[in-house]
Amino acid sequence: MPRRIGSHHVDVSATRLVLPGLVSESWQRSARLGLRRDDEAAPVLPLADLKNAREQNPWISRLLQPQLSTLLPSLKNSPSIIVMSDAQGLVLDTLGNQDFLHKAQRFALLPGSLWGEQARGTNAIGTALAIGDFCEVAGEQHFLNHNAGLYCAATPVYGPDGKIAGVLDLSTPATHPGRDAVMLIRRAVANIEHDWACNMLNKDRWLLRLHTEHDPENEMIMVFSDEVLLGANRRAMQEFGLSSASIGSVAWRSLFTHRPDRHPAPVEALNQRRYLARQQTHHSARVTVPPMQEPVHPQALRLLNAGIALCITGETGSGKEHLCRALHQQSHWRSGPFVAINCAAVPENLIESELFGYVPGAFTGANPKGYEGKLREANNGVLFLDEIGDMPLAMQTRLLRVLQEKCVTPLGGNGRHNVNFALVCATHRDLQQCVEQGSFREDLLYRIQEFQLRLPPLREKPDLAAFILTLWEQLGGVKRQIALSDNLLNTLSRLPWPGNVRQLLSFLKVLLALYDNGDVIEEETLPEGVVCPGLRTAPALSAVPPPPDELAALREANGNMAQAARQLGISRSTLYRRLERRSVS
Numbered sequence: 076m077p078r079r080i081g082s083h084h085v086d087v088s089a090t091r092l093v094l095p096g097l098v099s100e101s102w103q104r105s106a107r108l109g110l111r112r113d114d115e116a117a118p119v120l121p122l123a124d125l126k127n128a129r130e131q132n133p134w135i136s137r138l139l140q141p142q143l144s145t146l147l148p149s150l151k152n153s154p155s156i157i158v159m160s161d162a163q164g165l166v167l168d169t170l171g172n173q174d175f176l177h178k179a180q181r182f183a184l185l186p187g188s189l190w191g192e193q194a195r196g197t198n199a200i201g202t203a204l205a206i207g208d209f210c211e212v213a214g215e216q217h218f219l220n221h222n223a224g225l226y227c228a229a230t231p232v233y234g235p236d237g238k239i240a241g242v243l244d245l246s247t248p249a250t251h252p253g254r255d256a257v258m259l260i261r262r263a264v265a266n267i268e269h270d271w272a273c274n275m276l277n278k279d280r281w282l283l284r285l286h287t288e289h290d291p292e293n294e295m296i297m298v299f300s301d302e303v304l305l306g307a308n309r310r311a312m313q314e315f316g317l318s319s320a321s322i323g324s325v326a327w328r329s330l331f332t333h334r335p336d337r338h339p340a341p342v343e344a345l346n347q348r349r350y351l352a353r354q355q356t357h358h359s360a361r362v363t364v365p366p367m368q369e370p371v372h373p374q375a376l377r378l379l380n381a382g383i384a385l386c387i388t389g390e391t392g393s394g395k396e397h398l399c400r401a402l403h404q405q406s407h408w409r410s411g412p413f414v415a416i417n418c419a420a421v422p423e424n425l426i427e428s429e430l431f432g433y434v435p436g437a438f439t440g441a442n443p444k445g446y447e448g449k450l451r452e453a454n455n456g457v458l459f460l461d462e463i464g465d466m467p468l469a470m471q472t473r474l475l476r477v478l479q480e481k482c483v484t485p486l487g488g489n490g491r492h493n494v495n496f497a498l499v500c501a502t503h504r505d506l507q508q509c510v511e512q513g514s515f516r517e518d519l520l521y522r523i524q525e526f527q528l529r530l531p532p533l534r535e536k537p538d539l540a541a542f543i544l545t546l547w548e549q550l551g552g553v554k555r556q557i558a559l560s561d562n563l564l565n566t567l568s569r570l571p572w573p574g575n576v577r578q579l580l581s582f583l584k585v586l587l588a589l590y591d592n593g594d595v596i597e598e599e600t601l602p603e604g605v606v607c608p609g610l611r612t613a614p615a616l617s618a619v620p621p622p623p624d625e626l627a628a629l630r631e632a633n634g635n636m637a638q639a640a641r642q643l644g645i646s647r648s649t650l651y652r653r654l655e656r657r658s659v660s
């Protein structure tokens with residue numbers, strides 16, 4: 076018997092389900108599409124079509140990438156994966172560990188599978204696409220019985236043209252619905268839409284950035300070419316009742332009483348609401364909007380996917396480990412662990428047990444339960460051996476054997492454990508030179524350096540200014556509307572940065588802590604104590620006098636402490652303390 080839910084007719088006689096309105100409407104559509112609940116359909120596209128679809132959707136890698144640092148930790152400890160699809164519901168990529176999913180579901184959620192409503196009836200991806208909004212489908216609410224083991228929550232991603240570009244979905248087993256992570260997905264989508272609109276800026280366009288007084292977190296972005304609206308994020312479209320039809324036809328004069336200027340100020344909009352708004356041009360954008368984030372080194376990614384050993388060289392702080400972690404996250408190995416060990420940091424007598432593990436009772440002081448070791452821990456994932464050039468020769472021999480035989484024998488044991496991992500090594504040394512000096516095995520060098528990748532130091536980076544802006548954005552500077560002036564940016568991109576990204580990051584973090592939201596940071600007004608070689612700071616510019624010389628003052632006062640202290644403008648006890656410190660140093 077058909078049963079009325081809300082205003083919709085749904086045949087639930089077979090399931091006795093009470094379906095929310097949106098889901099029940101989707102069931103009606105699924106039935107009209109000719110699907111049956113016991114259909115086993117699981118359409119998958121050929122690899123070539125998947126490759127094409129990925130190329131047509133570059134936003135996935137460019138705009139999702141900056142969100143991963145927030146999304147991935149939430150997946151780590153829960154049985155969940157993130158699924159990215161295009162606007163037709165074709166799964167382009169997944170993130171997270173699929174192992175928790177039932178085998179059939181694991182297969183069904185793989186890249187290349189189709190999840191539009193036409194293909195699978197009611198499901199979060201397909202239904203979010205059909206209704207153009209967030210959608211959650213749990214267990215038996217799925218139209219096809221064979222998807223009933225899943226809980227899925229999906230949000231469509233809108234491009235700045237007001238059209239749906241794809242979907243971000245969170246899937247978990249129906250028994251562990253991932254409701255806690257849903258907010259993260261929605262926030263990631265809002266960030267993607269925000270960044271996408273910002274990235275439309277060029278020298279012929281200007282941006283309007285605005286937010287309500289009470290909600291600075293949810294910035295609205297509109298992009299104009301002279302008078303006409305060229306794009307907006309969804310938040311702005313919703314607030315001003317715009318749609319894809321408004322793009323190219325609406326003028327800013329039909330939305331606001333006047334064009335805001337560069338500094339944030341209240342504006343009256345024609346929708347009778349007030350906002351804090353500012354305009355941003357291509358010129359001022361240099362100080363606030365970072366360029367799109369480049370996808371991680373595509374060549375290295377292909378090699379890692381193919382199981383080829385990479386060796387990353389570069390000065391300290393140049394980002395060798397950072398790159399390796401990013402490669403792991405994007406590679407086929409991402410469902411496995413990322414295990415890092417710094418060969419220079421582990422004492423020589425411990426490195427063997429640390430890498431190869433040991434059986435219970437292998438040596439005095441060992442953990443009575445034994446230890447698996449880093450090589451086995453990295454099974455099915457990526458092993459990152461940092462400072463490989465510092466590995467003792469005896470360990471090099473053992474490591475070479477493991478790499479050749481793909482099995483590990485723990486200390487004190489006879490058992491052999493098969494291992495399969497992708498190997499990435501890093502070093503700041505010239506390994507060829509180490510071979511010539513006899514401190515590194517030549518045969519190991521060939522094995523670990525099937526492909527060599529050199530990370531340039533910051534001073535050699537041709538686009539350092541753009542990189543600084545990217546970091547600034549990642550650190551939250553753009554969100555807080557703190558701008559680096561053109562002058563400062565130019566100076567920073569010419570400094571030598573001997574500590575590379577590590578040093579640059581610390582420097583930017585100091586600025587972020589010292590400045591208020593909305594500030595423009597000028598080189599000339601950098602506070603005293605902001606230390607960076609080659610950078611002038613306020614005291615240097617204003618010729619602050621050198622620190623007082625207590626000894627000279629004492630000499631001048633013929634050893635009279637009170638007189639010397641008076642001359643220096645300090646108390647006698649301070650003078651005693653300073654003299655004491657000088658004698659110590």
Ligand SMILES: Nc1ncnc2c1ncn2[C@@H]1O[C@H](COP(=O)(O)OP(=O)(O)OP(=O)(O)O)[C@@H](O)[C@H]1O
Nearest residue numbers: 389390391392393394395396397398503576577580
């Ligand atoms: N491209 C990048 N984007 C953002 N942060 C980065 C980037 N590259 C490096 N970092 C950050 O800079 C710091 C130093 O990077 P990392 O530890 O990877 O350098 P390294 O070359 O491995 O250094 P070392 O040789 O001293 O071990 C880390 O905090 C890292 O997160």
